[in-house]
Amino acid sequence: MSPTPTTRPPRPLLYLALTALLASVFFTVSGTPARAATSTTISANGNSGGRTFDGIGAISGGGGNSRLLRDYPAAQQSQILDYLFKPGYGADLQMLKLEIGGDANSTDGSEPSIEHTRGVVNCNAGYEFWLAQQAKARNPNIAFYGLAWAAPGWINGGFWSTDTINYLISWLGCAKADGVPVTYLGGWNERGYDANWYINLRTALNNAGYSGVKIVADDSGWDAADAAASNSAFNNAVSIWGAHYSCQGGDGGNANTCSSDSAAQANGKPLWDSEQGSQDMNTGAPALIRAITRGYLDAKMVSYFNWPLIAAIYPNLPYATVGLATAGSPWSGAYTIGANTWATAQVTQFTQPGWKFLDAGSGYLGGSESNGTYVTLKSTNNSDYTTIVETTTASAAQSVTINVSGGLSTGQVHVWSTNVNNPSSGSSLVHAQDITPSNGSYTLTVQPGYVYSITTTTGQGKGTATSPANAALALPYSDNFESTATNTEAKYLSDMQGSFEAQPCADGRSGQCVQQVTPVIPIEWQNDSDAFSLIGDPTWSNYTVKVDVDLRQAGTAELLGRAGTQSRPQGNQNLYKFRVSNTGAWSIVKNYSSGSSTTLASGTVGALGTGSWHTLGLTFQGTQITATVDGGTVSTVNDSTFLSGQVGIGVVGYQTDMFDNLTITPGNGTAQPPSGPITSGIAGKCLDDNGGSTVNGTKAQIWDCNGTGAQTWTYNGGALQVNGKCLDITGAGTTANGTLVEIWDCNGGGNQQWQQNGNTLVNPDSGRCLDDPGFSATNGTQVEIWDCNGGVNQQWHLPSA
Structure with missing residues (x-):
């Protein structure tokens, strides 16, 4: 993603350690404070008016x-x-x-x-x-x-x-x-x-x-x-x-x-x-x-x-x-x-x-929002108080003097701080200093980018538990739902629409099954989709997923695979669907996070009917996708758009269908995305990473096709990657005609998604196409996004598998 006001590149550990050290060094009490751009006096008067916290x-x-x-x-x-x-x-x-x-x-x-x-x-x-x-x-x-x-x-x-x-x-x-x-x-x-x-x-x-x-x-x-x-x-x-x-x-x-x-x-x-x-x-x-x-x-x-x-x-x-x-x-x-x-x-x-804000002890440092803010609150005992100072918009150290009166404690105060602008574990919730006021007054220096809590209270602390290392969900994986209590959700199954809960199996099957139990469309908060639920690891690549299905009413059930990036509403997700109805009509559908979809294959098998159990299967091996019903192959198609993702179960609409015996078994190796040049509709020109650079913000341009690494792109899950970076629309969220395109760290953002539509590359978030401005044939011309018009300057031929 291109930088935004709240996004910063990670800081080296040494930088963060030095920042924390300097913060403690500059923290001074009384006497001569460290050099500061602004001085502020805070009146912590316990008799001040203010609203209840x-x-x-x-x-x-x-x-x-x-x-x-x-x-x-x-x-x-x-x-x-x-x-x-x-x-x-x-x-x-x-x-x-x-x-x-x-x-x-x-x-x-x-x-x-x-x-x-x-x-x-x-x-x-x-x-x-x-x-x-x-x-x-x-x-x-x-x-x-x-x-x-x-x-x-x-x-x-x-x-x-x-x-x-x-x-x-x-x-x-x-x-x-x-x-x-x-x-x-x-x-x-x-x-x-x-x-x-x-x-x-x-x-x-x-x-x-x-x-x-x-x-x-x-x-x-x-x-x-x-x-x-x-x-x-x-x-x-x-x-x-x-x-x-x-x-x-x-x-x-x-x-x-x-x-x-x-x-x-x-x-x-x-x-x-x-x-x-x-x-x-x-x-x-x-x-x-x-x-x-x-x-x-x-x-x-x-x-x-x-x-x-x-x-x-x-x-x-x-x-x-x-x-x-x-x-x-x-x-x-x-x-x-x-x-x-x-x-x-x-x-x-x-x-x-129940504490009270003290309006007299609250305001902007130096009278300006650019320096930061402070608020003071007093306890219900009318003695203890806390002043919170934030300097997140400041650019320099500042001196703060606090004068305590109105019955508030003039005893020792404790200062805790967190570096929020450049966070690290070592600079978060640090007990930085204890201060003894002199005649109810004391001075300290606050550094930019921090929040400070200056308090007479005690009992604060910072947890020490640590996380284990992250790891993928290992295959094979299966769940027969026998250990799932009735009316509860099955392990790892995350409902996207409707509700999938464990129920006693029906139609001649004993034990526990999962049933979609929402019988009619709800009163919704965001747009509708079919009822479906996801499970598994988005990094899964080659695998076979199978599930038993009991169509309780006339309708269609779905088995989902290689489910990747989801946008809003929830039906907008990169994935493949295998749909089968009670009549035997079936289809294999490619769905995009933009909300569009393409039917890759369709046909009819023997009617599944209702009130009986059948097994649906999807196998993903490289770019080959095979769909099965009751062990028999229905269709095999080739598509390289999505090469990894979760699995899921669903229904079309809100049928109360049942599912049982979910299994995911590994395939061979990891699906490799197609790699090679992206050629332009303008003869002899290719999409190029300027200078083969890996620096964020490097322009994506047109150049004479030369077969170098700067022109070796992979199309993986909707992202176009080169030299470990992704093709990115500058300024995430910007969708205007003429917005430039560059390379940036891959982050899965909507501004890094590209959908093939014929020979054009459409960004689903903006609805605009990757465009060579002015039909230029000049090496070094930076590409942009523009309203899709089908011109040769918007024609791009991706590498094939």
Whole structure:
């Protein structure tokens, strides 16, 4: 990916060590501080006014982003949970927002409903209550917040209906039965509000014995708070106004400034940043801490929820490195704790919900956002306090003097720091200094790129557990589902749409099977696709996958293979599908992450019928793909587009078909992508890596065809690679005509995906074609993207297998 404001190249270990050392050297107390560009005096006055701090949380949901954590080995699972929830160890989260599952995809998966069909409630569905139990066991004071992204399709009247209110109350009943006390409840994630629905929800909660559950509205913007100014019944029903991505840049933005509106601030109820983040677990740390401090300074928001809690998802799914940590390899136990964890800890380990912000002790360093910010909070004992200082936008060291008054403790303070701009383990949550104030005053120097917690409290700490090495899921792999409890998800099986749960087998077969149990299309949050579920390692290459299928109704079942990069919505994924219907009609389909697809072969075999078991198979060996039914070959095709990926099972629509005896056996070797020159439609010209360079940002150009390594490309899973680098559209996310194309480290981004469409190369994210500007035949002309027009300057002939 080309660099963005929050993306930096990794720093050498020596550089990081020297940075941490210099930070400690420059940390001075009283006397003469280190040379600083700016001096700031902070008035930590305990009598200052300010709003009540409600806590820092994260979001499990929106969706499926905690799925694989449930399948981790017990030791590593416990370590990850400790890093997220254990006080004085890691993120020490004070709140946890849980998705109320609705059987539909809400970003990285489909979370199961507790009620797939009206009146049949299963409180053990999914993993959110389990996760909440684990969080509560580590921190009994943690608060829980429920929110729906989708809802089951049996609901009558749409989401804003009485049926949905009753469904939410059933969910609260399950939470209570599972020992998960829910304090906060929202409406429909990022889908606006219905004032009358919230009024009716308040009444229904009170009548059902949940008068203590506080309603949050509207988990979108500030429109609900605006409307409440002229609707007293609505205002009385809601306890908290929550908005998403109110910090500059929106979803994934830099959070240099934040905003609410005057009506929300004047309302008097707490304002929450009820979803923020969407940032890489390391490079997102500066924006995370800015959103917390500047969220209060700019918008009076007193709570922050990071999306998501963790990326416990397969690495080929969207947002695979986003959250506080990643855990995408349950078979190996490997995980990574991100800098976002330590940026969070700099607040949570030094404050508690119920503390008060001190407005007099909060502001911008040197009066400018470019220098950084500080906020001061006092404890409920009116003596202890913490001042949090962030310098993520600063360019030089600064002097900070803190004057303590108004009943706050004038005793020793403890300084902890994290380098969030250039994170490393050695510079995260470091106990940097203890300071004894003189007459309630002390001075310190803060370095750029850090967050500091200056506190009178104790009990902070940093976990020491380490992850095992990552490893691929070994083949052969099989699961007959006999050890999977009824109504639960099978090991490693990650639902993308619908819900696949273990059920007693039907139609003459004993034991346990997996069934797609969502009978009708849900009320969705993002666009629909067929119901399907993924399993396995994206690095698998040559293999045979087989599964037994029982078509319970007329319709079509799917067996998926070489499933690679997925974009949004979930049906947009690079993979091959083998589809077979009850009539015997079959097809082999190549599907792209852009959402388009190509049928490679189709035909008819003997009718499978319904209510009987059959075995479907797909074999991938190099570029050869063979499909079988009941052991007989249906078709063999050759295609080199996707050479590795997961397997999956699915149905077309929402049939309640059953699956059993999933097996994946290894083939021979690793599929090798075709390699060679990419020739232009302009005679004698080839796509060329300028100078054969491996430096990020080197231009991709046209040049006389010469057979050198600079013109030896491989087409692998939609990526075009040369000299270990990928063909990349400059400035990830840029889609304008004329955007230049270069080479960059391969990262799986949408700006590095290229789809063959005849003899053109289309980037699915932009919909534009790789283009030789002006039909140039001049060596060194840098290629770009442009509206597809079929011209010879957009014709490219890829190497064949």
